Amino acid sequence: MENIISIPFLVGMAYLFIVLIFRCIKWIAGLSKFDKIRLLKSITGRRLFQSIKETFMEALLHRKIFRKNPVLGYMHMSLAFGWFLLIVVGHLETMMAEHSMFVPFHKAVFFRYYESSGDFYLSGFFAFFMDLLLLFVLSGLMFAIVKRFRKKLFGLRRTTRLKSGDKIALTSLWLIFPLRLLAESTSAAVYHNGGFLTSGVGFVIDFIGNPAILYYPLWVAYSLSLGFFFAALPNSRYMHIPTEVVFIFMRNAGIRLKKQNDSYTDVQVFSCSRCGICLDKCQLSVAGIDDSQSVYLLKNIRNKNLSDEKLFNCQMCGRCQIDCPVGIETIELRTVQRIESTRDYNSSYDYLIQEIATKADVVYFAGCMTHLTPRVISSMKKIFATVGEGVWFMDEVKAPCCGRPLMLAGQYEAARKLIENNSRMILDSGAHTLVVSCPICYKVFKEDYKLPDVEVVFHAQYIDALIASGRLMVDAIGLRMVYHDPCELGRGMGMYEAPRRLLGRMGEVVHMKDEKEYAYCCGGSLGNIKITEDERKLLRNQALVAYESYSPDVLVTACPKCKKTFAAGRKMKVLDVVEVVAGAILAEKPQKVENPLAEQDVDALAFAPDMTCNL
Amino acid sequence: MSQFDFLKPKSRQIEFEQFDDRILTFVLERERSFLTCISCGGCTATCSAGNLTSFNIRKIGLSLRRGSINDLSDEIQKCMFCGKCTLVCPRDINIRNVVLLIKKRIAQLESEKTL
Amino acid sequence: MTEKRNIAIIGAGIAGQEAASVLAGLGYKVTLLEKQERMGGMLNKWSKLFPDFSSSQQILDTVQVSANKNLSVICNADISSITKENGRFELSDNSSLKVYADLVLLATGYNLFDATLKEEYGYGVFENVITSVDFEKVHKSGKKLTTLLGKEPRRVAIIHCVGSRDAKSGNTYCSKVCCITGVKQAIEVTRMWPDCEVFNFYMDLRLYGSKYDSLYLEAQKHHKVQFIRGRLSEISERQDKGLQLKAEDTLQGRPLRMNADIVILLVGMEACEQNADLCRNNTLDLDENRFFKSKNIHYARNISTQPGIFMAGSCICPMSVNETLESSRSAAFLVDKSFRSVQVEE
């Protein structure tokens, strides 16, 4: 009879376990053969500890959220970690009381309902500690409730919208701990087995009403709230909690997203906690676009109603990915969806013919966009001429696009055709280096082209190396510069330092609040296919206003598309890094020999023919 | 080859009564900016694909607006999605989206076997 | 009756000067304020005017005003604010200048589009790309147009709508005078170099004015100027500093590449940036093209949205010389009328 109260809890729990096991099997079955082997290896090997550690740090302690936003982090941690401790410590307590290693699950959960005596080893300590933990969880809950209604306090602009499954789960979750407090307090009032909190509240209950009457209904209500929560969990946002654990294990096993949906995409999609951190990073909202951000993308994938209008309305800038506490690969995930969505209409490009390559040491590929910024091209030419590099300007007259814009649109197969054609041309030239001046091209050349023995370098790197080796000399022109990190180069390729180092040789690069991985998107990104030009301007202005506040002499970037976008804003002078260099080239031998070594040891220099011929 | 296109015995008039708007309406519902083209040719001049073939994005848009969708399926494939056209268009037309929509609609019609 | 007869005119281009002489002639006290060292505005830059190749200097001499008991001229006065206090307007520049007036007439004209903003056209990158303004300078100097290396051009391309009718430049309106300027300059080039081929690349030819079409006809008939309907997309430079143009010949429906020795960009007219400053502290308004907004585009073209402030010339919208002068006289008439009606009321 007295076991009846645990029935709702047990039913809910059982349902949850069955669903979880079923889902796990489905996910694992949906992996490719190699991925299955990877997963197996990782849970039998050393990586298991890594995964467990990460699960602890992220799923329980929420370390990443903590770092970003301590209040939000505390909220998540107190709920997750606090609850976890309640379960663990509760179990220990029950084991103590029962003098047994094996206690039934519900016994531990409803310990204070069953345990009326309250005299066992360390019972006082446990009573105190369990109350402390309950207080910890309740404090987190209080934050959660406040957050729902007053998100601004948390530094968030918006939280996500709820659907009905979420509402059941959310309400029962909110009820669980207050009910537990009340139930345990009535127990405390009746049996005098509580700690500081429950006996205190119990005293109050005793004062107001009759605990002996309230006792039973409260425990039933507590059990019901638990049961409802567990039953609602698989169809609610809280499914992310168990899924994140699976995600961590799969990620640590080395499983990666493919060019098509598989169960790893599913796992990532269901791992999203809908924390909304990505919304706050996304610039689309300044243009009033509020339905296509990562969190909504994931939601739409889950609900299977992702429209093209939303899928393609994203800059692919990666700002959201940097801060996602779960580590969801928002950009790759969206790319996969774009591939799936456009799979039926990839192009063949049968018309491509193999042009004859010119033999050269170095190939320069300017890219489509750069043809609309001739100052970049003429600056590159000037530098090549100054150092006497034997260059073949591959797309001076005509060449296919690099393929990256197609990829951003999801047309991977089509892009491969262009890649093959361009690769053959580059290899035919016999060059050892490929220089590109557009980050969009750079990314695809680095990641998707197979060019053995050809080093792909970005122009900023290339020029920086020319200067470092003494082949090119530049003057300190004393400009105060703000450097805009292009999305494809910065977050896309992780190149933050080379352009800064190069610019630093000529002037001052101002440090900013939002730079490097937190840099703005210029608004012009080719990744977005749906946004209107007027909306792009709003994104651009957000960045420009921020840059203007540092009152630089020029705004420098390293991407023709960013350059054109910012220049059209007409707020300040905009240059590409290579233009800054071209304006600072020392044609003559500098008056003062820069290299101190050269001054001291002239003889040694004579043995370095490469350097002397330039001096 | 394409030089003397006009000598081919196509229909001499634009048959407005046979206006096929199945692609046009699909595009216009999703990309309003397509309405504002003034046929300046900037897009075609700069076009990366047009640089390599006889592909003419302006004419594709124009024939679509005239309700003719002949040969569109093969032609539209040639676009490389580079975005240069969008960057020069004086009317701020989101041409890449127009291309994407045309391709999508053609795929739909082809799967329904109505094209 | 208090005498309310002080008028301040901002801008001493032809619009400002013409209005000043009319109003001073009617006996009002006029202060003419000019930000530049000398009066005349844009016309100082032009050599010969369309549609009749009369000299720009001649117009300047005709409208030229000189100070008298009713008219004072203040140059180097870059007016940046207009405020209304106690029924009077106070105008000030960025230094200590303050001018008080009962009525204000805006004749601030326009700015030229900065062609370096259309980077794909190569102005400021390729030396043989020049603007229509640069061409006027060459023509005015009496020299012949040559390539950077001093050679005779064999082919010149003139590009219409640079910085006008272009969302990418932020100006979606038509500058109205550049088409006819392009026709005029095409003729001037062939007059300098009879063997030179001239091509005008246009989107639409907007030759709206009286006698403009006859100039078009003349360009075709006597000067073999060719008109290609297609917007230039980009220019690149060849090894020999010659230029390569890309456009579509839209009437043929095929992309076109052309080599040219010199390219002339017909830069458009833009509203002055300072217009926005002048709108502060009063109810002056700008229209969607950032020019001053008229109270009514048909019957109150010269009347601004701030009572007591009137407008004349190309600060309202792009205008040719004759339109500017007409606009200016009509503004002067309305200013006079407004003073009279005040007096009648009193």
Ligand SMILES: Cc1cc2nc3c(=O)[nH]c(=O)nc-3n(C[C@H](O)[C@H](O)[C@H](O)COP(=O)(O)OP(=O)(O)OC[C@H]3O[C@@H](n4cnc5c(N)ncnc54)[C@H](O)[C@@H]3O)c2cc1C
């Ligand atoms: C390339 C080109 C060629 C042209 N050729 C011809 C032609 O051949 N024939 C023809 O009919 N038209 C021609 N035009 C048009 C002609 O230039 C204008 O009609 C004329 O200049 C308009 O005169 P305005 O007085 O209104 O303005 P402006 O000439 O611009 O004069 C405005 C004056 O106001 C001053 N000002 C502005 N702001 C302030 C301020 N805040 N405080 C004080 N002073 C200020 C300026 O310094 C300037 O002196 C041409 C235009 C262009 C762009």
Ligand code: SF4
């Ligand atoms: S994608 Fe990441 S940041 Fe965005 S809501 Fe989901 S978990 Fe939070």
Ligand code: SF4
């Ligand atoms: S990639 Fe950029 S635009 Fe897209 S959702 Fe993330 S932050 Fe927003």
Ligand code: SF4
């Ligand atoms: S550039 Fe724009 S306006 Fe011009 S033809 Fe192309 S789509 Fe039409």
Ligand code: SF4
């Ligand atoms: S996106 Fe397509 S149509 Fe536009 S310029 Fe590139 S290849 Fe041409």
Ligand code: SF4
């Ligand atoms: S007048 Fe001619 S060149 Fe000038 S903006 Fe209008 S259409 Fe273009």
